[in-house]
Amino acid sequence: MPARGQFLLKILPFVVFAAALVGWEALVRINNIPQYILPAPTLVLVTLWDNLGSLMQSWWFTMKVTFGALFLAVAGGVILATLFALNKWVEASLFPFAIVLQVTPIVAIAPLILIFIDSTMAALLLCAWIVAFFPILSNTVIGLRSADHNLRDLFSLYRASPWQTLRHLLIPSAMPYFIAGLKIAGGLSLIGAVVAEFTAGAAGKQTGLASRILEASFRTEIPKMFAALVLVSLTGVMIFLLFNFVSKLVLGKWHESEVKASR
Numbered sequence: 001m002p003a004r005g006q007f008l009l010k011i012l013p014f015v016v017f018a019a020a021l022v023g024w025e026a027l028v029r030i031n032n033i034p035q036y037i038l039p040a041p042t043l044v045l046v047t048l049w050d051n052l053g054s055l056m057q058s059w060w061f062t063m064k065v066t067f068g069a070l071f072l073a074v075a076g077g078v079i080l081a082t083l084f085a086l087n088k089w090v091e092a093s094l095f096p097f098a099i100v101l102q103v104t105p106i107v108a109i110a111p112l113i114l115i116f117i118d119s120t121m122a123a124l125l126l127c128a129w130i131v132a133f134f135p136i137l138s139n140t141v142i143g144l145r146s147a148d149h150n151l152r153d154l155f156s157l158y159r160a161s162p163w164q165t166l167r168h169l170l171i172p173s174a175m176p177y178f179i180a181g182l183k184i185a186g187g188l189s190l191i192g193a194v195v196a197e198f199t200a201g202a203a204g205k206q207t208g209l210a211s212r213i214l215e216a217s218f219r220t221e222i223p224k225m226f227a228a229l230v231l232v233s234l235t236g237v238m239i240f241l242l243f244n245f246v247s248k249l250v251l252g253k254w255h256e257s258e259v260k261a262s263r
Contacts, residue, residue, distance in 0.1 A: 143174025
């Protein structure tokens with residue numbers, strides 16, 4: 001693709017997004033829509049700036065829950081996926097529990113978790129972990145099993161140990177699948193953190209953005225609701241871009257998915 005075409009393709013999302021914001025602003029102003037129904041983007045930005053201190057404290061709390069749950073999901077998912085790939089008995093025993101966690105709506109079990117666990121932070125971490133865990137586990141298991149069977153036979157022929165096979169064959173084969181699962185789990189951990197806090201109905205300073213949204217809805221402060229939602233959305237976009245960068249960093253020089261995308 002010519003350089004001009006590549007440049008237009010890169011700026012197109014920003015142009016479309018800016019046009020959508022301008023259309024939103026025009027719609028509100030032309031129709032004189034009250035701010036308690038639909039605030040204009042400019043009012044949302046002003047509200048965000050005026051409440052930046054309290055919202056950023058809540059944002060930091062949400063970030064701690066999100067990345068704490070994601071770290072636990074990655075650690076637990078990778079370890080369990082490795083056991084599943086190396087031992088079919090372990091997989092047959094434990095995989096049904098993983099499926100049950102995946103198919104059970106977090107909204108349904110969050111109240112029970114909040115009852116059984118005294119610490120609100122720990123309960124929120126567990127809820128977000130449940131949502132983020134399965135994509136890591138499932139994608140990593142598929143990746144570990146995707147190694148070429150001819151290469152597996154070659155490793156067996158040269159009497160490679162299970163650790164050598166895992167390190168030099170299975171992990172490189174699984175890396176694209178793991179990163180794909182990481183991209184999914186990153187967004188899901190944020191969703192899990194917000195949904196869990198909605199369910200908890202927590203209030204006070206040591207709470208996240210979901211609590212700010214609830215408080216604003218109770219007080220009919222719709223611009224503040226939108227301001228908190230903007231922070232949630234920007235956080236999700238930041239997580240997506242972060243793991244896109246990780247994908248390019250890890251896979252960019254050798255895997256087709258990133259090599260072709262960079263051309």
